[in-house]
Amino acid sequence: MLWVPVGLGLGIAWYFGLRHEPGTLAVLAGAGIAGLGLGWIAWRPYALAPRMFGGGAATLAVGFLAAFWATHRQSPLPDLPARASIVTGRVVAVSLLAASDGPSVRRLDLAGVVLDDPLDAGMPPLRRILRVRLRADDPLVLVPGMVVRVRALLRPPAPPSWPGGPDRQRRAYFDGTAGSGTALGPAEAIGAVPGTSSLEGIRELVAARIVRALPGATGGVATAVLTGSAVGMDQADRDAFADAGLAHLLAVAGLHLGIVMGVSVAVTRLLLACSEWATLYWPCRSIAAIAGLGAGIVYVGLTGAHLPALRSLTMAALVVLAIVTGRRALSLRGLAVGAILLLLTGPADLLDAPLQMSLAAVMALAAGAEVTRPVLARLTEQPGWWRRVLLHVVHLGQASLLAGGATVPVVMAHFGTLQPWFVLANLLAVPLMAMWVLPLGLLSLLLMPLGAEGAALVPMGWGIGVILDLARMVSGWPAARLAVPAMPGWGLAVWLLGLCWLCLWAGRWRWWGVGPMVLALAVPFWVVRPDLLLSPDGRTVAVRDGGVLRIGPRPGSERLVEADWRQALALPPAPMAGACREGACLLDGGRVGVRLRDVAPSSGCAGMVVLVTLVPDDAGCRGVRVLDTLEAWKSGAQAVFLSSGGPVVISDRDWRGARPWVLAPGQHGMPALPLAQRE
Template sequence: MLVHKFLIRIEEERGRLLHWAPLFMGSGIGLYFGLMTEPTVPVYVGLTALIVICAVIARIWPWGIGPLATAIGLMAFGVSLAGARAHYVAEPVLGFRYYGPVEGRIVNIDRSQSDAVRLTLDQVRLDDVSPASRATMVRVSLHGDQRFLDPAIGQRIALTAHLSGPNGPVEPGGFDFQRMAWFRGIGAVGYTRVPALLLSPPEPGVNLAVSRMRQAISAWVRGVLPGETGAFAAAITTGDRSAMGRPTIEALRASNLAHLLAISGLHMGLLTGFIFQATRMLLSLWQGVALRFPIKKLAACVAILSGGFYLALSGGNIATERAFIMVATMFVAILFDRRALSLRAVAMAAIIVMTLHPEALAEPGFQMSFAATTALVAVFGWLRDRTRDDRAWRAPKWARPALAVVISSFVAGLATAPFGAAHFNQVSHFGLLANLLSVPVMGALIMPLAVLAALLSPIGLGWLPLKLMGPAIDWIIGVARFVSSLDGATGQIPAPPDAVLPLVAVGGIFATLLKSRARWVSLVPFAIATLLWSQVTRPPVLISATGGLVGVMTKDGRALSKPRGESFAALSWLENDGDPADQETAFARTGFTGAKGKMRAALAGATLIHLTGRGAGDRVTDACASADLVVLSGKVTIPAPPGCVLLDRAGLAKTGAVALWPDTGRFIVETARAKSGDRLWTR
């Protein structure tokens, strides 16, 4: 009986299989990234056969088991697609630590977490490194005196840098930078403290012409609007955030306004929507055109072209490409006389994005963009259907725009909150207030003025709209600083277990797509996700991949073994703990005893000693005499005593970061390498 009802329910949903396709396709992609070993050729052959069999079944029996076969086939396709993409982007990864001369061409300029200028180089040359081992693209942070170089896209430069392959997670199961770098083609990362020198100016040609134009526009915008105002304007017009100050960025993040900096769905939607409406209005004023041509479709074509130009101008990153695909899909729906804002259009956009960049599924931008878009389309679709009922309440016309802003901000914030909290370990308690005060200004003033500046710049009047844009930008920055300064503006959230976000996504899709009482099924994955997240337990001991930093959990939070150094790992651990403390505060906590260079921690009957500094390898025997585990930031120079458990730099280089769980005088060990598995990007 239950099976029969289940098949009937599937048959009812058969007409909306496109809406469900992203769920099954994304499940396959997620399954690929969750594997512990890389699939072999026979596995892909088997998946291909399964896809063909499922397609045949779906064709022969479009009812009953047909939709089930389609779902299974889409999952197999997702696994195969992600695997094909991972092999397609494969580039050499530097397999050792390199110090020496580096030459390359600048293809991107941004800033590191420490606010240093960071250059991405291609056409790389390394001294005495064979082409088979040489990374084709490297990313280098510039420290020290760098007054000899004014970086520009297309320049060929030389510098002396420390390089290594991209690092793995700072803790088992943490953010996998290795995987992200693999899909972006970055084979080495590092830094330099000596001046970088210009070898040759940008070469003429179209290869990097758009990037150079982007940089020139960014410089022009900052010249018209100095300071943080101009940096904000450059960020939203060209995607160049290199001039943004760290305090402003932190204020925007704490007030949940950081999305205004990223050229994503909001900017692309505001820009193309404004151009669509403006073009349609202008064409309607021309009577001969309005009566003879479909001006709505012409306006949609202009909007698509403007979105494509905005995509190229902003650097063509994945987030902007995703936003362009979303808006382009909706305008194409207009060309085919279909409803632009529909769940079908959102599903099509998700399928296209996952086909082009399956790795985007694991990124917060993808998850938050589609969560917000899906929720907004579903809620406003429901409201539209409700207003067709003559008995339904309708807001006064004068209040509808403001009410729409309130509803959209609330719905988008609610839909993206779990994903933002999981990825960034932070919740903005006054984010709704900040968005209500800022998003209307962004849509009504800033984006239209940006379009006007682009139209007037060829005749030398582009500066005028930019000047008018300045006060509006200052308003948004002021709102961010005010909201972020309020007591309790942000709350810290510990990192959730791996299963939480997939469960939240499934629950959201069920709530959106299922009808009537069946929608209550969505509460099941939501409840499981909430329970798992509420019961999360952070590792009592964390050890960095170099052995240079150890963190132990105490009743006051995680205590760190040193106040400075390895700050990325330290801050990542604290953020994942849901702990707002900085590294120095965490070091001052009661957790470690002893002098510098030999820190001791006792947990559950086990003793850990952390040796650092010069000559640490010579002190192993003494440390082993009074500890169950010794962590060493260098290499062992003398044989360790029998029975001494030792983690040194050489061993940690093979295992990656380590999490320890004390258990009656011993430690249960979990390594980052074991958690990540044997994948293309970990080899």
């Protein structure tokens, strides 16, 4: 049972690793393999071979089919106009975005969008959500449900900045978003303005009262943990939390939900214990668990019902179900059931960091608890109050070490960083958040109808201040945040499979999983990295020059692309003038040429194999592969690897292939045309 989600995950990864969409024959073959495997198990349910081979093949096939079905029930990415357009749509959500160089701005999620554009006139509304960032000085008061019109410059989801880089188009495809836009003028309401929804109004009221009682960074942290929005924090403080390995304290997910439910269960159980009748005749444990789940549902709704919190709520519901039915609350079998539900309902989430981190951390915690339970039980069997205190400290250290250690390669693969001091920082900050900050925050929510929330918010701010000081202190330590090269997907898969082998098996052979895990940690440091990169629009080039990444012709012109490059190669940026002083230069002994301006290399085209140019190639070098704006328009970002056998060029199109989420050349999606009668 424990290996069923592993098989599903391998089938999902197999589907997403294809370069072309599987045809009807492959889908029918997958369905046949799943049916034969399950039929073999039904025929001989107690034999080992059907369970191992038939079940393994069936789970692979089911995972493959689940990913195929999830892909083909999505509407295609639309072709957004390349010019400014009048956008009209219904507001489904309003978010505040923090800005590093100015005030926070609002972002609208618009549904049923109609584009007032000559090419889109009379076309049906978009079937996806369009996200538009408003101007900072826009005075319109926005509430979900109202219809707005705004002139905006639209753009599709950004393609990968380098072959193998973060695929934001795939993420947008499965998130149901069409793209994004930036408002060029003020937004105006169309028709009647609906009243503010009760939940949205409560969230705004809670945030206003928190900021009134706790100004500054302290109020920003309190607002983040109680409403899910951290826009009140400065960028420096957010960076300090990230460098100290405490960024998860600002994102409402499993940790916060577990604390809220744990406090609610403890309070409910204590109140029930005050009644002799309830203690003797009522199922107090089950009632407290259900009350905790109710508090968790309210908390998730209050903080915006983000996807990580909803996943954690699903796992929490399974834990409550186990308590009510008399089963073990925290077990690997319960985790397997939850993982199966999450993988079947959202197969594409397997490729993103939140689900990988959640499953890896919980699996390590559950397996570690089973192994260390007999050893730690000796502390409770011996007399002495200090032993119980030591037990709590050991539990906290064990949780930080297991959960943090299991997710280190996931952080390395998705964020390109390593925080060596995260265990110590979490050992001090997480207990303070669990025992002081969040309980007082919940008390402040209960006191807000009485207008006495300050009695809880002020001492809550004391605890937040300690966490802020801790984050600032740890982030200033030597090597607090180390940049590591990007880990390829297969390296992360090796780590996760080794972790599964270590956690899911019992006995000595479980330690065989340590070998693949050690190998995976070394992958980022010995994998071959590209020596030259060309941006997806063909306007920026980067050259790996020793310990720096030289970017030209104007560093900072493409912030997102350059940030992805620096993260992938773990190198600091530097101007291109150090490598190409005259606007043109030669690399790899003259086999690779780089042109930043309309200047030809000094030696012409002699011996050149690849020419990377940011200007039209009028020289007409025969037999030379040219990587320019046109090539980037057709094939996306380009990567050049220098080797003894000659330069090797890989494009984004070569890497991703032809999949439904890969936009056509020029980053064009599907036109918003009405479907034919047959379709």
